[in-house]
Amino acid sequence: MILAAAFRLILLFSSFGIIQSRPIRTDGPLARSKPQVKEITMNLSHRIFTPDGGVPKLMMVANDVLDYEIHVWKGDRVVITVNNNSNLSTSIHWHGLFQVDTPWMDGAAMVTQCLIESGRSMIYNFTVGNQAGTYWWHAHYGAQYTDGLRGPFIIHDPDDAYRDWYDEEIVMTLSDHFHKSGKKVLETYYNAFDPVPDSFLMNSIGQYKCSFAAEQCVSNQDAYKVFNVVAGKRYRIRIINTSAQAQFELSLDGHNMTVIEADGVYTNPTVVNSIPISASQRYSVIVNATSDIQSYWFRAGGDGYVYTNWKYS
Secondary structure, three states, rough: OOOOOOOOOOEEEEEEEEEEOOEEOOOHHHHHHOOOOOEEEEEEEEEEOOOOOOOEEEEEEEEOOOOOOOEEOOOOEEEEEEEEEEOOOOOOOEEEOOOOOHHHHHHEEEEEOOOOOOOOEEEEEEEOOOOOOEEEEEEEOOHHHHHEEEEEEEEOOOOOOOOOOOOOOEEEEEEEEEOOOOHHHHHHHHOOOOOOOOOOEEOOOOOOOOOOOOOOOOOOOOOOEEEEOOOOOOEEEEEEEEEOOOEEEEOOOOOEEEEEEHHHHHHHHEEEEEEEOOOEEEEEEEOOOOOOOOEEEEEEEEEEEEEEEEOOO
């Protein structure tokens, strides 16, 4: 376990850009009354990223970005072509999807499929059926997803029981981050030690104190990123913990959150002031931007600390 006091990593995000919320139901329930075929191509490759501003790391990513998002609608057939342009064999798991009638598409390496070798491709072809909500995808071989091969998988619902409760939505990921490779992280487990993350990320951005580093380090202690919101609007925030091990307690200063979904299942609306979220768990919460117009901290504490800014405009 990581002591928050020892790994207090301030994550205030602005110079890296803006996380834009998206209007909901852009094609409307009537336009999506029939399931469609959603074709997606994921080109896997290695890229050097420094998500915490600390030590540069050779990471595995899809389509050259961290946290590559997939958005489909309930009932859709999803045809995903995975081109493995990395130099490692891998597989992709669709976390939380039932894979009714298509268990061979689950993506668990050496369980439901052979590995996708370097230079080869695989087509995942399945329907999401009646499932809707917040899910994610990730590499499912060794500890590869700690190298960055992961992202949100969102299934929108034209029959969303809460569709009149919010105006826009934001996807938020929380994760631990290791400067060492996934292979080295796994070796630590094999040696009966609990590997300690170097930092923690929110939407693939975090902070690392270079005073901790024994190698090249570029500090981003003054770099901040902001969730820009509009006063009076209501936001559905889809929260996904894509960590290997870290759990967090998430809260937003000056605001309550109304939980409406947990792991792809609608819940009774439950008002809370914080949410505990463990590795692989997902929640949807509604936040009403009705407080005084200023900036507020989103705090994710627990095994470690990350922050971001909720800024009214």
